[in-house]
Each structure stands twice: as C-alpha cells, then as structure tokens.
Amino acid sequence: MHRTDLIAIGELAARTGVAVSAIRFYEAKGLIEALRTGGGQRRFLRADIRRVSFILIAQQMGLSLEEVGDELARLPAGRTPNGADWTRISTGLRARIDAQIAALTRTRGLLDQCIGCGCLSLKKCGLYNRGDKAAQRGAGPRYVIGDRAGEIAEIG
C-alpha cells in the first residue's frame, strides 16, 4: 500500500462513470489535479473519486463547470470536500432547486391561464420570460425575450 493509493485515469473513470476524455477535460479546466508518473501518465488520489462525484452532482443541480470550479476553489485548502463542506454547499444547492421549482410553477400558472385562450398574444399571455433564469440555461448567445416587452405589439 505504498503505490496502490494512487489510481490511473482509467480507474478513476470507471469508479465515477465519467469518460476518460472528460476527466482530462476537467483537469484542463482546473477542476481536478493529477500527479504524474515518470513516464508522464496521470495518477490520481482516491479522494479524487469523491471530487469528481461532487462535480457530477453539482452539475445535476444546474451549476456550470465554472461555478463548480468556484465552489471547489472556495474550499479551505483547495481540498476535496469533506462532510462539513458538503453540508454547506448542498444547502446552497437546495436553494437553487427551490428557485427552479418556483420558476416552473410560475410558468405553469401562466400556461394554465393561457390554455383555452389560444390568443398567443405577447401582451396578454405573460408567457414570456418573467426573469426565468432556469429556462435561459442552454447554448450560446440568445436573444433575450422580453427585454423590451413593453414595445412588443399585440398580434393582429
């Protein structure tokens, strides 16, 4: 048990269910760090399994990799999250989920008002981006709907 506590990238991949390429990508993004063998191969600590797991869970909660990186960087010694860290972070994640649920519930209410109306009027329906950050997640630059909502005309 002098060398066995270091694991190769393939094993880290297998243990976390992430592709090897993704692990290299995370390293390039600074989310994890690797030691190197004499021949240049990566060797990870067992604790990195936990670290990668955290990345996956945080992603599930809707954090971008950059935000995940921020969280990890905020850890005391740049270390893998321990129980106390996790309690703090996961409580924050909970708040995010609450916000997402609230946003969806609001949208559902608007949709309900709109079912059977069929007007699809931008003015009346209110089905346009009421500060709905969650729905905005996605790819690339996006036209911000509702930015100038007052100027959008009624259909007709």
Added chain:
Amino acid sequence: MHRTDLIAIGELAARTGVAVSAIRFYEAKGLIEALRTGGGQRRFLRADIRRVSFILIAQQMGLSLEEVGDELARLPAGRTPNGADWTRISTGLRARIDAQIAALTRTRGLLDQCIGCGCLSLKKCGLYNRGDKAAQRGAGPRYVIGDRAGEIAEIG
C-alpha cells in the same frame, strides 16, 4: 388591403421580438415559410406572427427547435396553430412542466437526505439521474450519468 396583409421580415421581427437573423434561421430550419417578392425578399403572412410566438413559447417550455418543428408539422394542414390546436398542445406542454417539477422535487428530496451525510457515495446517495430528462437539456452530446448505475463502484 391587397398587399398589406403580407409583412416584411423586419416587421415580423419587430412584432415578435426576435432578431431578423433568427427568423431567417427558423426558415432555414423549416419552422416557418416565406413567400418571395420579385426581387427575392421574404414576405410573411400575418398568421406567422402567431406561429413565431408559438415557437418562442414552446422553447420556453423546454422544447428544442426540432421538437417545435415536430409539433408544427403535426398540425392538420401544416397551418399556424389555432385555438383548438393550442389547447391540445399547451396541455401537452403542461404535462412536461409537471414532469420537470416532479423531477426537481425528487432531486430535492434526495439532496435533503444527503445534506449532513456527506458521503457522496454513488451507490447510497441516489443523487444520480433518476430518469431526469430536464437536467439533461443543454449543449451537445453528454455522458449519460447513471446509465450503468449498477456497475458504478462505491467510493473508497
């Protein structure tokens, strides 16, 4: 009122709040169609305002442009959605939102169980993709977490 019922792309853009470039993009994707003037400029029907509005709303509900295209294609005569169509479609959208809310609520429950535990164990926490399509929305090909959940080892 012989020519005025056709509108130029700029007006369609102004009436819907989307960029002109986005409208051309939608046309290229087959979501809307345009007539052409002798000089090659696009002319749209007034009904296309409603059609574009539908695209925006459906996107808000989390449909991809391809899915929006499928919905539009499913319309009786390939026509712009009318009141009855909208009732049918929006009821379907409502179901999607319900599913998203349910998924988030489930995740929140798992997170609650996990706060204070800190194990981050893939086996025990269950914080991995329980058929959570909503969280999967985003850019590009993505490793499907939990696909082989049974084979993912415990941390340690």
Added chain:
DNA sequence: GCTTGATCTAAACCTCACTTGAGCTTTCAT
C-alpha cells in the same frame, strides 16, 4: 524481451441556437 492494452498530446469535430460580417441588391418615400 516482447507484446498488448492503457495512456499520452494536440487538434479537430460535435450540437444547439443563433449572431456577425462581407459584399451586394431591393424597396420606398420624396
């Protein structure tokens, strides 16, 4: 010592939903 499988790097490619730019043409009000 040799072979096989794992790993290495760098760069290119992918999706989605658009935007931007270059270079030219059409439309419309005056």
Added chain:
DNA sequence: ATGAAAGCTCAAGTGAGGTTTAGATCAAGC
C-alpha cells in the same frame, strides 16, 4: 430619380461541455 434603410446570401464565429482521431509512448504480464 435618388438615396437611405432594409433585405439578400453565404460563410464563419460563439460557448458549453465534452468526444474523436491520429500517431506516439508507457506499463505490465509472460
């Protein structure tokens, strides 16, 4: 008839979160 504003096409760029490919090297079992 003209000049500004709006429109046209086609190609390339953006950003997130990776994957794929190519060609070379490393580590380990026999």
